Amino acid sequence: MSVYFGLAIALLAGAPQEDKDRTSWTISAEWVYTAAGDAIEGGLVTVSDGKIRSVSSGDGGQLQCFAVTPGLVDLSVRIDRGWNAVEQSREVTPEMRVVQALDWFDEGWMREARSGVTTAMVNVSDRNVVGGMSVVVKTAGASPQARTVKADSVLYGAIGSAPSSSNHPAYGRPDDFYSRRPTTRMGVEWEWRKAFYDAALAQRDKSKQVAGTTELQKVLAGEFPLMIQAWTTQDIRTAVFLKEELEREGLGAPRLIVDAAAEAWREPDLLVRTKTPVVLPPFAPQGRTGEGSFFALETAAQLDAKGLLVALSGHGARQVSQRLAYQPGYAMRGGMTFDAALKTVTINPARMVGVDRRVGSLESGKDADLVLWSGKPFELSSAVIGVLVDGRLILDPRQANK
Amino acid sequence: MLTWILGLGGVVAAVPVQASDDHGAQASFAVRAQHLRLFGNEVVHDGVLVVENGKVRYAGDAKRAGEIGHDVIEHDGWLSAGLVACRSYSGTRGDTLEGKRPLTAEARIADVVALDHVDFERALAAGITTMVIAPSAANVVSGATAVVKTHGASFVSREAHLALSFSDSALRFNRYPTSYMAALGELENALARPSGVWKRVADGKLPVLLDAGSRDEIQRAVRFAKDHKLQGALSRAPWAGELADDVKQSGLAVIAGPFDVGTAERSLASVVALAKAGVPLAFGVDAPWNSEEGLRLSAAMCMRAGLDGRTAWESLTSTAAAVAGAGTRVGKLVSGYDADFVLWSGDPLDLTSRVVAVYVDGQRAFGGAE
Incomplete structure (x- = not known):
């Protein structure tokens, strides 16, 4: 090897x-x-x-x-084995570990490395509501062991239409993986709350313990961050409200990170009041991007000015123009200073997932x-x-x- | 030498190859061949094989055989141990997969193998005398393999390996698991508190067959075997040679192939790299979906890519027998081993050679009548 x-x-x-x-x-x-x-x-x-x-x-x-x-540090790299890297028999799979489905031989690693991304976090596909544990790796190195920076770095999941868009109730021949919950955005939100309430319940009643309960309990205890993909304003609200509800109910204090937060610019105070770090998707022509969201060029500058920890990402985009190395340029076009833009692709993402002692800046x-x-x-x-x-x-x- | 031949002369003349059908049932006899292909790469010219009660008593130079004391069959060609195919689905009529249950550790392919099935006739015709019959690799844990003789309706082992899959063929869209993570999680769980078949695996009493396709799958399988100190073999693993050092360290063997004319150079180079690293090699035939003749062809294709003849031959016989867990019974023509052998028209490693007759446990199982 x-x-x-x-x-x-x-x-x-x-x-x-x-x-x-x-x-x-x-x-x-x-x-x-x-x-x-x-x-x-x-x-x-x-x-x-x-x-x-x-x-x-x-x-x-x-x-x-x-x-x-x-x-460069990219918190949203999609180098995985596609459908084989997401457990679709259930929609809530916090115990799934991306590190166990990684293809260390994928040519994508070298493409990332040669474009300047040296540290990458790989997340579970957004096909599941609660996908599983992400892993932070180097994009090059001698062995999987040497390349792993942090296994189980965050619990990753999605809010929005992605986890439900292809699902349908069991009709006709229910012999496929799309006949499953949730089938609506409302259902996605319900799955999130149920997962955390069940995990909290299992804290007191061990008989309620199921696969993944431990990971959810650790999120409630703040042991590692909870990273949720939420493109639109409504989905960002849902993520933040979930965090606030869990805190209000005394179930715990999740360390929320919002990923792909294209519309974070609409209601930034929501993020400010919860001090939520934000990972932005690649800038898109005319601002139109995932799940019908609109992503303004000024977003990164605006959130940074409000004191939020902001990171840019490639979000698995295939187009060369959407690679991470170009993203700070767009952020600067939206009003960000060079120094701030540099941090959004280096030390900021490193801090978000707790790998800043090793990577993210040039220090002895x-x-x-x-x-x-x-x-x-x-x-x-x-x-x-x-x-x-x-x-x-x-x-x-x-x-x-x- | 001359006196010895003269001494035998009368007997040889009296017992030609085309003798009656009951000849196959003869308990003890000898075969004298122009060439005897032995263990390793040793070829003895003018060799003799002495069979007593279904076992090999002597195989080697006819001059050193001493008094044979049995009928001698003259064979104007080559003689070798019967070939061992390390992965096949022969005699199962396709009943190799419990499709809706991903974990069927207690299933045994031995329960469905029809030993009188015509598949085994074809195997004999290709010079194969021992086969590992495996359940399908399309389950995460698909059950126990069996080792069979291709003639005589006998199992060498009803539980030879536990077959596991690390490949995406075990991930299905209509049942759990659909992902590598969940599949690996199940395997880890099984060994965390091993019971039943898994207990024998954990104790090192039952080897494993680890099906893997792409390099990341191979890497996961090797890591799993290392972590749990498992013995056994990687199955299929077309590019395992690109991780040859890792595979070597794990102690696993590799069941490669089947290869055909047109197999990608990369897959053949993989086998050569594994051989260079000292990884034990065997070949699968995947009959009846692939031809039983594919076994010898697989070895030949690898030789074309640079595999040495000795390793190729051992992969067809002694190493394959060891991978099958029958290395002390079959795969070599040495005293005490089962008298499973093939009479060839020429060198078995030469694809122009054909099978003339096959014997299993000293019984004539195929050919030899003309």
Whole structure:
């Protein structure tokens, strides 16, 4: 396996063979954007054994480029085995662990890595109401063990029409997986509340314990975040009201993160009053995006100005223009500063899921996940010309500089 | 040597191959062949096989055989151990899957195998004397495999492996589970508190067959076997060779194939890589859906891709027997083993060679009359 990964890395990056396993480098750039404090003009990043050792002024690095940023962090990557990665025999499956259905060989990993995404959270498909436990991984590395940053990082699910859209009541031949609940948005909301109330009930009465109860109880206890996909205003309301109701009833305090919150701009105070972190989907032409929602360019800037923790994501989008590396540019077009935009794809998402001690900024001791840019990051005219994951060269900037 | 041949001469002349039907029932006899393909890659010219009461007493150089003391059949060709096919559905009439229950650990394919089914005639015609009959891989846990002789209506084992599936073929849209996660969760649960068949698996008394397709499935299967220290084999696993080091570390064997002319180079290269890493190899035939002749063809295709003849031959015989859990009974022509052997027109690894006659437990089971 390690042979395979090594081979893939060497082939794809065109890195010289002797650099294949090398994890110590010096990288110099006209600008080093750390996502932790001010940018350094004329900066040098020293990497040893896969970790960042120092970030300072300097030049003459072994790898050189115009700008360096931390590796990008995408909390909504969809590299999975499709229908085989979601348990559709039930609609509430909190105990399902994405890490157990991951295809570490998928070519999508390398596509993500080469476009600058070095840390990715993979979530269960939105086909289920409560899908299961997400996993945070590196997009490249020697083995599944080495690549796993955080298994069971959040409990993921969906509110909206996605979990119910294809379902129907049992009629005709009910011999298929679509003859199941819920069949309406109302039913989706009901499933969420029932799942949590049942889990709370099982706290007192162990006989009510079923598969997944433990995970829901841990969400109520705030052990890990609850991430809910909610595109439209109504669905964002439902997610926030669910959290508030559970708190009001004294059942617990879920740490809610709203994913794909395209219409978060309509009622931001809802999110502000609950201090809910928000993951935004990729910006779309004319603003039209998932489940009929309208996503304004100003959303990221507006939520950031209100003090919310905001992250951008690729949300599994296939189009190159919707990849994460381009998203901060759109956010800036909507009024965000460069520094704030940088954070929405690095340290903010890392903080949301609790992996910021390892990734998300260029600081001594953190994983050496770096993106090397040909020009100012996130500009359409700039390219990702180099990528390091844990100090390993995935994309070699020396090829681009030739 | 000359004296020895002269000594036998009269007997040989008196007992030609085309002898009467009761010849097959003879308890003890010998076959002298131009070439004897033995264990490993050893080929003995002018060899003799001595059969006593259905068992091999001697196989080797005719010069060193000493006094045979039995009728000798002369064979103007090659003689080898009978082939062992490690995955087949022969004799089951398709009753291999309990479709609406994903976990049928206590099911046994032995209960539905018709040992007198014509499928086994075809297996004999292809030189196969022992077969692993498996339940379908389209269940997460589909039950116990059986090992059968293709003649004589006998089971070598009624419970040889527990067949598990890590592949998407076990995930179905009309019953639980539909996902890898749930399927793996069930397997983990079964070993968390093992009982019944699972107890024997956990105790290392019953090996497992792990069906897997894509590399991520293979990776999960190997990880599962390692985590629980399971013995057995990966089944199908077309690209297992790309994870050869992992597979080797797990101690699992691989049941590859069946391969045909036109099989992707990548699948054949996988087998070669596994052999290089020292992973035990065997082949499946998946009869009756695929031809029983596909067994020998599978090995030949791998040789075309670079597999050495010795490994290829062992994959058809001794290693396959070991994977079937019958490595001390069949798969080799050595003293004490079952007298399961094939008379070939030429080298069995040469596809132009055909089966002339097949013997199982010293009984003539196929051919030999002309």
